[in-house]
Amino acid sequence: MVQNDDDSWSSDDTMRVLIASDIHLGYLENDAVRGEDSFIAFEEVLSFAVQYDVDLVLLGGDLFDHAKPSPSCMFKCTQAIRKYCFGDKPINVELLSDQLENFSRTVNYEDPNLNISYPILSIHGNHDDPVGQGSVSSLDILSISGLVNYFGKWTDYTQVRISPVLLQKGETKLSLYGLSHLKDQRLARLFAEKKVTFELVEDGNDWFNILVLHQNRADRGPNNYISENVLPNFLDLVVWGHEHDSQVFATKDVKRENESFFVIQPGSTVATSLAAGEALPKHCVLLQLHKKEYIVTPLPLKTVRPFIFKTIVLSEENLGDEGVNENEKVQNFLKDKVYEAIKEAEEIRSGDPKQPTLPLIRLSVFYEHDGQDFNRVRFGQNFNGLIANPNDVLIMKREKKIRDRKERATGDSEDVDIGSAAAEATDVESLLRAYYEAQPQDRRLAVLSVRAVTEAVRDFTLKRDEDIFRRVLDAHKKHCVDFLLESNAETAEEVNERMRLCKESLDAADAERLNTIITAAAKKAEVETKKGAKKGESIVVSSDEEAPPTVTRSRGRGARGGSGRGRGRGRVQPAASPPTPSPPAERRTPRRAAAEKSATKLQTIIASRSLRTRRESSDIEISD
Incomplete structure (x- = not known):
């Protein structure tokens, strides 16, 4: 048992919290050698809860490696939680805040149908955030089944108002703020616009304030990380998830007035990329609270693969x-x-x-x-x-050679070293951006937005959204076709100019505006596709010099053909009567016809550029 080295700390007034983050259950679960690594480490974390007899377990996001974990992964997770966290041990921590507001349900250790010995409180990370119909995440499933107390979930992304979970044990009072993962660009903008607020507790000087969040902490470019400076100074401790390198240090302290908060970065419990930061020793953390004093003790994980x-x-x-x-x-x-x-x-x-x-x-x-x-x-x-x-x-x-960098800076080198341009990328999204930026001007994307492509890659990788590429491509195509139809473009040069302006407008839009444009275009394309399928008709478009276009309609069973037979035996088929003249079809003006030809040309360009991009990208090795 870790001692607090202070005889004045009564066990009845000392709250013990086991902290871990980035468990990534299910990482490489189909690998014959490494498939069990994440589950073995998770079991060791939960065994520490029993060994140190903690009051609660706090997870900093990314409990799962995928937003839609496999049945086998969910089974092993449930099995481990029931093995270590269920039991008859009494819970001495009282929950004082509104449970429905914090967890959207009753906290599991106060549920009369469950016996919980070590309650788990968790936010979600970028790997296990809500996805799909109803925005249900894997943590929602664990929450409704009473295995995990899931907090810090957001539905309104225009502003964030964080209400604390208020816990008390004896004379120790803990206000726990949860901020589940949001896109770093969006959250950085919300902080800059003062749209992230923390609800303060009355008589706040008596409470120990902890914030747990799951965001980029290292500087990965403008607005692509969360600076510690934007977090409020009333916090005593910040538990930082998402970063996989373990940075925890033993400390015993009490926050003094006008001091900054202390940061605990547990790191991941399993190596999900073969990077230098992942090679650091893995830890979880034992936090002991007594009123406003605290002790942080790193607990090395012994079951992690060397x-x-x-x-x-x-x-x-x-x-x-x-x-x-x-x-x-x-x-x-x-x-x-x-x-x-x-x-x-x-x-x-x-x-x-x-x-x-x-x-x-x-x-x-x-x-x-x-x-x-x-x-x-x-x-x-x-x-x-x-x-x-x-x-x-x-x-x-x-x-990298100094002369190569000088040549690229002065433009003397005609060949662009794509590998060198992407060498500094910290993730796949940064690598893709570096790759497209390193392309010569005549080989860059002419229609698709680079940001939309990188976000689609992220959603496909993390959320297993297999339809994301089709939706993004169709939405871009629909948006650009509408952009052309609204113009007076007739010649190839005018069409190319309109495409360039369309691309610039997409690139200039911020992430939220771009998402709105793409979503609206995707819905419109889907509606038009359904309408066309429902009508079952095809329009033959002709040039202005030809006859007006005709509308052909598909008929059901029993439609008459030129030599069809009647039902009566030996009955002579009557001569066909002259067809009733149909109303004239819409006249295609030169502007309309040119726009429709441009739309066809645009589809051809998109297909050819996509094929060429796939060929070229095969030369690049993408590593985690």
Whole structure:
């Protein structure tokens, strides 16, 4: 048991909170080697709750790796929570705030139909946020079943008003504020516009104030992270989810007047990317509160798979003279580095029997020229059965040269190094933006908005929204066709100019405005498609010199044909009577006809550009 080192702290007045974040249940669950890693770490976190006899467990988002977890993942999650968190142990923490406002239901440990020993309180992250019909998330399912107390969920994205969960144990009072994940750009704008408010508690000096949120903390570009400076100063402690590198330090303190709050960044419990930050030791945190004083104790996780990350710059290594067999020299040198990393991983093993055996090894290698590059997958086959990730043990990057950067800055170089342009990307969205920006002007997207494409990739990856690309493409196409039909464009040059203006208007729109445009266009396209299918008619459009277009309607069973038979046997088919003249079809003016031709041309351009982009993007290696 972690001691508080203070005899004046009565156990009846001390609240113990176990804090963890970014569990990512279900990450690589179909992988034969790494499939159980996330579940093993989650069980260890919950076992700490029992070991330290905590009053509650606080999760900082991303309990699941996907917004729609598999049945197997939900089963294992439910099984672990029932195993460790259900029981007859009395709960000594009283909930004073409105439960329906905080959790949209009764808190589970006050439900007479449930026996809860260690209640879990959780916000959602970007991986398990609400999606689909009714905006129901995996946490909603756990909440309605009484397994988790889900708070901090938002439906109004124009403003955020955070009401605290008020908990009391003896003389210790905790006001817990939850801010589930929002897009960083939107939340940053809401903070700038003073539209994020925190409801303060009366006699607030008696309360210990904690905020748990799930956002970018590191600076990833303008408005793409949340600065600590925008958070209110009345907070005593901030639990920061989403960042996977564990930054927790043992401390015992009490916040003094005009001091800033202390930040706990638990980090993830499983490595979801082979990056340097993920190789840091993994932790969860034990927080002990006594009135306004607190103790933070890091708890190292012992069942996490060992992970060694190394950066190697070949130009700084003594590989001998360039020339014959240089490729072989580089491979042999890197093989030795991998074996050294395997030995290092063996030395840092915890000895826990549940800890996975095979380590994760990642070498980030910077090479000078093509003669030092080689097939990475074939190289990794040398370590089958020795490491957990033989297929991606290496990531190879061309070493940046000062003259190359100067040439790109002065425009002397005609060839754009896409890999170098995207090397600094911190996530897939940043990589895509860097890729499109690095393209020559004549090969950039002419219709699609880059922001919409990157957001579609994110929704497809995190939310498994398999229809997102079709919806985005159809919405762009519909918006641009309407844009053309409203214009006087007739020639190819005028059409291209209108397309350019349309693209500029999409790029200039902020994220919320762009989403509104795309959503409206998608709905309009869907309505028109349904109307056309319902009418069952097709319009043949002709040029102005030809006869007016005709409308052909599909008929049901029994429609008469030219040689159809009547029902009566031996009955002669009467001669066909002259058809009743139909009202003349709408006359296509030159402007209308040109616009419709432009719409057809636009669809052809979109298809060809999409195909070319797919071919070109296959040359880029995207890593987490």
